[in-house]
Amino acid sequence: MDRIKIRGGKVLEGKIYVSGAKNAALPLICASLLTDETITLTNMPALSDIRAMNALLEQLGTQIDEFDDFVDNHAAKTYSYRTKEATSLVAPYDYVRKMRASYYVLGPLLARYGKCELSLPGGCAIGARPMDIHLAALEQMGAKIEIKNGYILANVDGRLKGSHIIFPGVSVGATCNILMAAVLAEGETVLENAAKEPEIGDLANLLNAMGAKIEGIGTAVLRIEGVEKLHGAKHKVIADRIEAGSYAVAAAITRGKIELVNAQAKTLRRPLQVLKDMGVNVEETETSLIIDAKGCELVGKDIMTEPFPGFPTDLQAQFLALMLTAKGAAMVTETIFENRFMHVPELLRMGANINVHGHASAIVRGVKNLSGAQVMATDLRASFALVLAGLVAEGETVVNRVYHLDRGYERLEEKLRSVGADIERVKDNEEE
Helix, strand or coil, X not given: CCEEEEECCCCCEEEEECXXXXXXXXXXXXXXXXXXXXXXXXXXXXXXXXXXXXXXXXXXXXXXXXXXXXXXXXXXXEEEEECCCCCCCEECHHHHCCCHHHHHHHHHHHXXXXXXXXXXXXXXXXXXXXXXXXXXXXXXXXXXXXXXXXXXXXXXXXXXXXXXXXXXXXXXXXXXXXHHHHCCCECEEEEECCCCCHHHHXXXXXXXXXXXXXXXXXXXXXXXXXXXXXXXXXXXXXXXXHHHHHHHHHHHHCCCEEEEECCCHHHCHHHHHHHHHHCCEEEECCCXXXXXXXXXXXXXXXXXXXXXXXXXXXXXXXXXXXXXXCECEEXXXXXCCCCCCCCHXXXXXXXXXXXXXXXXXXXXXXXXXXXXXXXXXXXXXXXXXXXXXXXXXXXXXXXECCHHHHCCCCCHHHHXXXXXXXXXXXXXXXXX
């Protein structure tokens, strides 16, 4: 497997273009299953998760065309999707096990065809993320659900029926899935306690462009008037707020200055406030964010993960790494997933001072120096935390299992090298 080798100590400075959002793109791809016309998605990131989702849709019968494109004068991918008629309604284990977000095909296939067989999903090992909320909502809309031999078997007689659904907990995945199911349901569906993440707003905007009738975008109550048919549309994927936040931390942790072109401050209010509270200078422009930590003495600040607009769980690991370079102590509290401190043992190998309390919190104390070491990536965001630590560690850090990074960070080494990092990818057939 490939490894990433980092020689720390470089102050990062320059510009990084923020790619399209993976977490927005994945449900957008699945929304194309709701129509027999072409859906064109621009500003798509070149990531292994996108390729995995495309492979699944091709297995279902979707025709996909890929184009090299330029968005805001930066290289990006454009894909067109057309599912004239599905050739399969089964999302098999070999596809779904590679990526949890494969469950986004469930709502669209059930809404358009009245049937779907979905292997129970896999994904990052960051804790239990059951699909009970998805399935209970679909049953409320008239679907019959059975779990057999590791598969979810779902079917409905005729069309799904609009319903008033109150989610028992805030779930991005369930909100996206049921939103896609509801646009072709008969009558009105109301989703209460819906997640408010920007990626859901992006999905709703595409669906409305396809002819759906969705109100309440960006709020906790979504109202959907079902329609009989949707049509084609063209849509630009929003910028990746998690990628932007990750590179913002790269600027802060190296006491550098990076302009994040295409970043949207409105999607990062809480993380940006934490950076400011720590002592980082943050400037917003019409088209970018400037993160300037040159000459700054940072102090640790407590963070607690929450659903949007709170502090995102997908930036917890990166900010935890940043706290290691700040004065004093900080408490990091994880409320979304119960197993999201797996990067801590690897950071301890580099000289970190972290005490984890149960599954929910960690006390992080700033240290004078981190030391380069061989470390193992455990999940997508934890992987970037190890890269961040490597950027400031004395000596050489080698991050193993970087396929996790390839799921969510486009051209990571290239982007970091462009702002001064000493970083390279070592192929498994190359000598170190």
